[in-house]
Amino acid sequence: MAIVAQSVTKRFGSFTALDDVSIEVRDGSLTALLGPSGSGKSTLLRVISGLERPDSGRVLIEGADLTRQPPQKRGVGFVFQHYAAFKHMTVRENVAFGLKIRKQPRAEIRDRVAELLELVQLAGLADRYPAQLSGGQRQRMALARALAVEPKVLLLDEPFGALDARVRKELRAWLRRLHDEVHVTTIFVTHDQEEAMEIADQIVLMNRGRVEQVGGPRELYEEPQNEFVMTFVGPVNRLGDEFVRPHDIELRLEPNGESERATVERVVHLGFEVRVELRLDDGRELHAQVTREECERLEIAPGAEVFVRPRHTRVFA
Amino acid sequence: MHRWLLRGLGLGYLAMLLAAPVGVVFWRAFEHGIGPAWDAVTTPDARHAFYLTVLIAAIAVPANTVFGVVCAIAIVRRRFPGKGIVNALVDLPLALSPVVVGLAFLLLYGRGGWFGSWVSDHGIQVVFALPGMVLATIFVSLPFVVREVVPVLREIGTEQEQAASTLGASPLQTFARITLPSIRWAVAYGVVLTTARALGEFGAVSVVSGHIVGKTETLTLHVEERYQSFDYVGAYAAAVVLAMLAIGTLLAMSVFRPKEATR
Numbered sequence: 406m407a408i409v410a411q412s413v414t415k416r417f418g419s420f421t422a423l424d425d426v427s428i429e430v431r432d433g434s435l436t437a438l439l440g441p442s443g444s445g446k447s448t449l450l451r452v453i454s455g456l457e458r459p460d461s462g463r464v465l466i467e468g469a470d471l472t473r474q475p476p477q478k479r480g481v482g483f484v485f486q487h488y489a490a491f492k493h494m495t496v497r498e499n500v501a502f503g504l505k506i507r508k509q510p511r512a513e514i515r516d517r518v519a520e521l522l523e524l525v526q527l528a529g530l531a532d533r534y535p536a537q538l539s540g541g542q543r544q545r546m547a548l549a550r551a552l553a554v555e556p557k558v559l560l561l562d563e564p565f566g567a568l569d570a571r572v573r574k575e576l577r578a579w580l581r582r583l584h585d586e587v588h589v590t591t592i593f594v595t596h597d598q599e600e601a602m603e604i605a606d607q608i609v610l611m612n613r614g615r616v617e618q619v620g621g622p623r624e625l626y627e628e629p630q631n632e633f634v635m636t637f638v639g640p641v642n643r644l645g646d647e648f649v650r651p652h653d654i655e656l657r658l659e660p661n662g663e664s665e666r667a668t669v670e671r672v673v674h675l676g677f678e679v680r681v682e683l684r685l686d687d688g689r690e691l692h693a694q695v696t697r698e699e700c701e702r703l704e705i706a707p708g709a710e711v712f713v714r715p716r717h718t719r720v721f722a
Numbered sequence: 723m724h725r726w727l728l729r730g731l732g733l734g735y736l737a738m739l740l741a742a743p744v745g746v747v748f749w750r751a752f753e754h755g756i757g758p759a760w761d762a763v764t765t766p767d768a769r770h771a772f773y774l775t776v777l778i779a780a781i782a783v784p785a786n787t788v789f790g791v792v793c794a795i796a797i798v799r800r801r802f803p804g805k806g807i808v809n810a811l812v813d814l815p816l817a818l819s820p821v822v823v824g825l826a827f828l829l830l831y832g833r834g835g836w837f838g839s840w841v842s843d844h845g846i847q848v849v850f851a852l853p854g855m856v857l858a859t860i861f862v863s864l865p866f867v868v869r870e871v872v873p874v875l876r877e878i879g880t881e882q883e884q885a886a887s888t889l890g891a892s893p894l895q896t897f898a899r900i901t902l903p904s905i906r907w908a909v910a911y912g913v914v915l916t917t918a919r920a921l922g923e924f925g926a927v928s929v930v931s932g933h934i935v936g937k938t939e940t941l942t943l944h945v946e947e948r949y950q951s952f953d954y955v956g957a958y959a960a961a962v963v964l965a966m967l968a969i970g971t972l973l974a975m976s977v978f979r980p981k982e983a984t985r
Binding site: 455476489490502547550 | 878890891899
């Protein structure tokens, strides 16, 4: 295991940010720490990096107990949400920083920096200052800077959180490709379940300072262990004690004994799919997701009457 | 029209209060030509006063720069008991009349003062000598670096420093390579203000110096002493030297400061 956190607890005053959290991260994997704000995901990342000291528990990186070591002795690369670019240095100097601290020979630094700038597609902007870069470029520079020192693990704290939606999507795909190229064990923090699903091999879902479930994107989506996981990972309808995904709701024109009657309130076209907002006869609301073809076949329009049958529901104790 | 009026008002105000007095000083100093003025500022007493002023500034400014940066970092980045009191105390020299400061040093280090017998037992003369004048100057020029650096430190935050530490920099390396370059213009500006204050200090130094001509007389005191002795050319010429020192400090600042730098 590249990274192990054992029973980590961290309090800020009376607030418990991490409550006896343990995680394991495989060598070379890309792991997402996912959760709503205040769930402790960033704190856990900072504890692993050494920027925060846990009140109790241990942190091991490649088998060595580094709990008492300061960040500069941990061999981690850290990328901040707001880039933390060194404003008084050029892009080149930013990337070279860690190598200069390590007193590497000048020629070696120059070659390594050039190689990294190529990797993050900033080769032409080496002599600019961070203030002259866009947000996406700054974050790629920060990533190159973190990778320059060949860290044992790469830690990203909401790396795309401050970027606009389009750049965020581009960088996501780019990060995934980069990871496939350089293979450094990576943990990134996000509150966006879609982002986690899209790029992570493993997702650690956190809530209120605890780990709710650990698993692959598909596992979390299809086999959620509790109500929180079910509702956080993907859209969901609640019918009494039962939870059902919108695409697991069958719509039909005729009743079949198991179905309930509902009225179509609104139809939202999402491209290939259509979200149908429904109200059952007893007043409960739910929404179903069907293909456009299905929608046309059933002639679904606001005010129409349909029969709904959940194909697959879950009940949590 | 409106704009011209505003501009005229602003410039007129500055001319009346700043330019006119300085201009008069220059004019009066060179009233009888450069010769007499030059002679007046090259007397042994005047040269000693110049030397003493520069010497005191050369001790007080570095001391306050180091203290100011350390103190600003403590105020912004550390949590310690009594922080509020420290923060308030830093402003005390701005609020306190320099004459009162001088008097306080007399009462502490003078004969019969709290530390008076201790320092004289150890063969150190504080009041009516250089140590007292340096202490008084440090006291009155203490707040400037702190007050310039604190807001800048707040603004830059700690993320850059944290990033440096994850990249392998020790706390000292982080300070030298990240923190210091980020606050350098604030420090520079603080140094200029401190220097100007140290050069121009009169009240506190006047009380602790004892006005011994040729021994404990700084340039400001020399100006006053010449003026009281009806040597107007000597007084104005020494005042011109003081003004030149101040202008030189400001010029050095604007030369070293790059155009794009913003505080």
